Amino acid sequence: MYPDDLRYSSEHEWARREDGRVRVGITQFAAEKMSDVVFIELPQVGAKISFMQPFGVIESVKAVSDLFAPVSGTVVEVNTVLASTPEVVNSDPYGQGWIILVDPADPAELQQLMTAEQYRKVVGGAGA
Amino acid sequence: MGNGLKRTPLHGRHAALGARLVEFGGWEMPVQYAGIVEEHRAVRTAAGLFDVSHMGEVEVEGPGALASVQRLITNDAGRLAVGGGLYSPMCLPSGGIVDDLTVFRTGERRYLFVVNASTADKDFAWIAGHTVDAQVRNISAGWGLLALQGPRAVAILARVTRADAAALPSFHIITQAEVAGVAGCFLSRTGYTGEDGFEIGCPWDQTPRVWDALLEAGRSEGLTPAGLGARDTLRLEAAYMLYGNDIDETTTPLEAPLGWTVKLEKGEFIGRDVLVRQKAEGTARRLVGFEMTERAIPRHGYALRADGGPAGTVTSGTFGPWVEKSIGMGYVARAHAKPGVRLGVEIRGKTAGAVVVKLPFYKRS
Numbered sequence: 438m439y440p441d442d443l444r445y446s447s448e449h450e451w452a453r454r455e456d457g458r459v460r461v462g463i464t465q466f467a468a469e470k471m472s473d474v475v476f477i478e479l480p481q482v483g484a485k486i487s488f489m490q491p492f493g494v495i496e497s498v499k500a501v502s503d504l505f506a507p508v509s510g511t512v513v514e515v516n517t518v519l520a521s522t523p524e525v526v527n528s529d530p531y532g533q534g535w536i537i538l539v540d541p542a543d544p545a546e547l548q549q550l551m552t553a554e555q556y557r558k559v560v561g562g563a564g565a
Numbered sequence: 566m567g568n569g570l571k572r573t574p575l576h577g578r579h580a581a582l583g584a585r586l587v588e589f590g591g592w593e594m595p596v597q598y599a600g601i602v603e604e605h606r607a608v609r610t611a612a613g614l615f616d617v618s619h620m621g622e623v624e625v626e627g628p629g630a631l632a633s634v635q636r637l638i639t640n641d642a643g644r645l646a647v648g649g650g651l652y653s654p655m656c657l658p659s660g661g662i663v664d665d666l667t668v669f670r671t672g673e674r675r676y677l678f679v680v681n682a683s684t685a686d687k688d689f690a691w692i693a694g695h696t697v698d699a700q701v702r703n704i705s706a707g708w709g710l711l712a713l714q715g716p717r718a719v720a721i722l723a724r725v726t727r728a729d730a731a732a733l734p735s736f737h738i739i740t741q742a743e744v745a746g747v748a749g750c751f752l753s754r755t756g757y758t759g760e761d762g763f764e765i766g767c768p769w770d771q772t773p774r775v776w777d778a779l780l781e782a783g784r785s786e787g788l789t790p791a792g793l794g795a796r797d798t799l800r801l802e803a804a805y806m807l808y809g810n811d812i813d814e815t816t817t818p819l820e821a822p823l824g825w826t827v828k829l830e831k832g833e834f835i836g837r838d839v840l841v842r843q844k845a846e847g848t849a850r851r852l853v854g855f856e857m858t859e860r861a862i863p864r865h866g867y868a869l870r871a872d873g874g875p876a877g878t879v880t881s882g883t884f885g886p887w888v889e890k891s892i893g894m895g896y897v898a899r900a901h902a903k904p905g906v907r908l909g910v911e912i913r914g915k916t917a918g919a920v921v922v923k924l925p926f927y928k929r930s
Binding site (some may be wrong): 472473475476478494496497498499501520 | 596597600602757794798860861862864865883884886891913
């Protein structure tokens with residue numbers, strides 16, 4: 438399940454343009470691979486993040502993974518719901534499970550990300 | 566095979582169930598099916614079925630069997646009647662732990678060791694090297710092993726065997742049982758989850774038949790196949806040691822919380838001299854359990870701090886799915902090994918707070 442209106446990174450984050458801002462989360466593929474998300478380390482509002490550099494950490498019961506920024510810019514909002522219920526990343530990765538909202542420094546970076554069609558090929562239809 | 570890893574007789578079953586397979590101790594094993602948290606909760610509330618066929622079995626038989634077992638382990642096998650068993654470390658002369666294992670007396674002069682997968686070959690060599698006047702056989706290749714764990718385990722097992730499993734006391738074994746129509750199985754009331762349950766040994770090629778029958782019998786009881794991921798979180802909540810993480814050849818049973826398995830009064834055994842001295846003097850360090858006091862998850866290898874300085878290393882850590890806390894264990898200096906002592910865990914360059922607590926983290930009521 439990979440909505441056509443999103444862009445996708447090779448590290449399995451999604452990016453959605455919303456009124457000049459970019460909302461970021463992890464894809465259904467990543468959510469299923471992590472399976473039981475129990476902790477997410479979020480950046481502070483105001484933090485500067487850089488294209489395809491780590492901006493946070495996501496932990497399942499078993500594993501620790503970095504979160505990579507699909508766009509450079511300034512974090513303007515973080516999903517505070519994740520502090521108490523990180524499992525919404527598993528149940529609703531494109532909705533309630535969003536992670537950060539970014540004021541992008543260079544929206545053209547999004548063109549370097551994959552389309553849904555390209556991303557589906559990368560993950561081989563898994564999670565569809 | 567392709568990847569050079571050993572496979573249990575249930576490999577095809579795991580693949581068909583959609584398990585995620587990982588390397589563990591040279592074996593390709595299922596780490597999870599539906600998900601670690603779901604499997605973990607199933608074991609605490611109903612039952613889980615684990616494939617632990619990678620574990621090793623070593624048999625010692627002959628006139629010198631008991632004396633050899635007594636030399637090899639720290640616990641006291643002298644009082645075991647046929648059908649009885651116990652948990653014990655097996656030590657080096659240094660007191661370091663070769664492996665932790667279960668031993669059952671399966672005959673007048675016959676004992677069965679069930680040992681860890683990653684150490685099975687080393688254990689066999691060690692046992693054979695210190696056995697006098699008895700035969701030692703590595704029978705690992707002939708035995709599949711299943712762990713049926715959880716409050717519904719007794720009821721499920723009763724549907725596939727006539728052996729009186731319900732009456733079997735903890736740490737006892739029934740040999741030559743028929744399970745799911747398969748003759749020559751053994752049943753022990755043991756496990757690694759903190760729940761009631763059984764380990765079921767079956768002839769290697771017959772293991773899928775027993776697995777299928779148990780899953781079928783357990784369907785209405787909420788039985789789920791469970792992987793090594795849940796096995797690890799379950800055992801950590803119950804504060805069971807994981808060999809290679811919490812204990813190894815550099816740690817002794819008295820540094821680990823295994824003093825209850827060290828029976829100095831039983832007579833001579835390998836490692837006794839060091840353990841006598843450690844018991845008299847107290848060990849310099851001890852393994853403790855701790856809970857995080859802020860939102861963070863400790864992991865194996867993270868550094869521990871106390872009183873502003875280095876204090877040790879995390880040996881095991883996870884988010885405990887049942888206790889719903891971040892928990893861990895690690896070795897610290899004796900002065901810090903008391904419930905209530907504040908520790909820090911270094912996580913990605915920051916120090917997160919933790920507090921020493923009494924083990925285990927979970928005890929079934």
